[in-house]
Amino acid sequence: MGDDGVDIGVDLGGTKLAAALVGADGRVSERVSRSTPQTGRDDVLDALTETVRHVRQRASKHGLVVQSVGIGTAGQIDVVRGVVLAGTTNIHDWNNVPLRDAVAAATGLTTFVDNDVPVVLQAEREFGxxxxxxxxxxxxxxxxxxxxxxxxxxxxxxxxxxxxxxxxxxxxxxxxxxxxxxxxxxxxxxxxxxxxxxxxxxxxxxxxxxxxxxxxxxxxxxxxxxxxxxxxxxxxxxxxxxxxxxxxxxxxxxxxxxxxxxxxxxxxxxxxxxxxxxxxxxxxxxxxxVSLGTDAGLIGAARLRAMSTMNGELS
Ligand SMILES: [Zn+2]
CATH class of the missing domain: 3.30.420.40 (ATPase, nucleotide binding domain)
Structure with missing residues (x-):
């Protein structure tokens, strides 16, 4: 998958939470998905970190080192602080959520958070x-x-x-x-x-x-x-x-x-x-x-680390 290692891309929607490993070449593997808990922020954060851990375990089975987690999600996102200011109304209690820091603390991985549309655009720009x-x-x-x-x-x-x-x-x-x-x-x-x-x-x-x-x-x-x-x-x-x-x-x-x-x-x-x-x-x-379909959300999220360096943001 290239010298760059792999990253975990997460597409966090109001109804579905999907994650996968993505290589520097945009190749997606080890896709997992589950429904997004409707019971509030703690349960969503637990589900998210559990999903990330699961994908990371699969990566280590293949001898791959995960470099970062990137999360694309709906709503107004403060991309500098990684905070969901006003998220999807489908998720209960999902405003002012310090998503980046919460996931980074729970997984020990460098974490990036962005709105789901820039994430799709990044993926289509790189591979679509x-x-x-x-x-x-x-x-x-x-x-x-x-x-x-x-x-x-x-x-x-x-x-x-x-x-x-x-x-x-x-x-x-x-x-x-x-x-x-x-x-x-x-x-x-x-x-x-x-x-x-x-x-x-x-x-x-x-x-x-x-x-x-x-x-x-x-x-x-x-x-x-x-x-x-x-x-x-x-x-x-x-x-x-x-x-x-x-x-x-x-x-x-x-x-x-x-x-x-x-x-x-x-x-x-x-x-x-x-x-x-x-x-x-x-x-x-x-x-x-767009040409990458639902994978665009996963690919773009996983590529946030690479893009942040390229764009001189967030790093
Ligand atoms: Zn309006």
Missing amino acids: AAQGCTDVVCLTVGTGIGGAVLTGGRLLRGAWGGAAELGHISVDKHGPVCACGFRGCLEMFASGTAVARRMAELTHGDRKWTGVEVFQAALCGDALAEQVVSEAIDALAYGVVSLIHTFNPKIMLLGGGVFSEAEWLRERLENKVHGMGIQSMVQSVHIRR
Whole structure:
């Protein structure tokens, strides 16, 4: 696996906790996963450290030395201190958690913590759809919308790591109020949750919809579903063009549950985006889907150690 040893990558979600060994070449092995305890921070931290120990034991069986643990997780993360300021609401009591120090103390391993979207972007930049590219904007569209920005080869961090909340840029000042407190957020129009909610509105609550079902129905020719999807793509296009105007990326990377399998959605968004905005900027952008699938979260997390050196951060 290279001279660099191996690192443990952890993808900590609201429902699932996954970990694996990752080599310097991005190769993933010894994957383990379990459900995330819903009973509060102590149980989550216990589950996490137990999982890390388990993967580390498997590494030592193969004679591999683990260099670090990297954790990618949702929410606002202070990447300098490794603290989850406001994490996923699925985990009870998961705000102001000193995750880096807790895991480092429990495992004795150097630990890194980052938001799950920069983690995906790092993995795709090193081994996936944005390989070798220095200017990338990543949008993950799923239950919510997350973002990350790579500019001049460096992740855009802001003052403490909170930059690139791209799901919460407004695309409509008259739009609905978002859970974040702002109005007309992109997430309110284009996330899987928003699409399901809009479909329920248009069908007067006849039945419950999931985002995936609405996209499927649109693909099968359902007129109302098509209207909902068309509105979502429209909102996304305004968001994407604003991001292109702001960051002048070479690649616009689309991930998350909504785009993971849906090439047709990417094509429709691309057609829309290419007809809008400042043409010299918009026409040169490649709009791509992520290519590493669920492994991206594990690979990117495990590579946080290497990236921190490369980016001159956190070290
Ligand atoms: Zn918002």
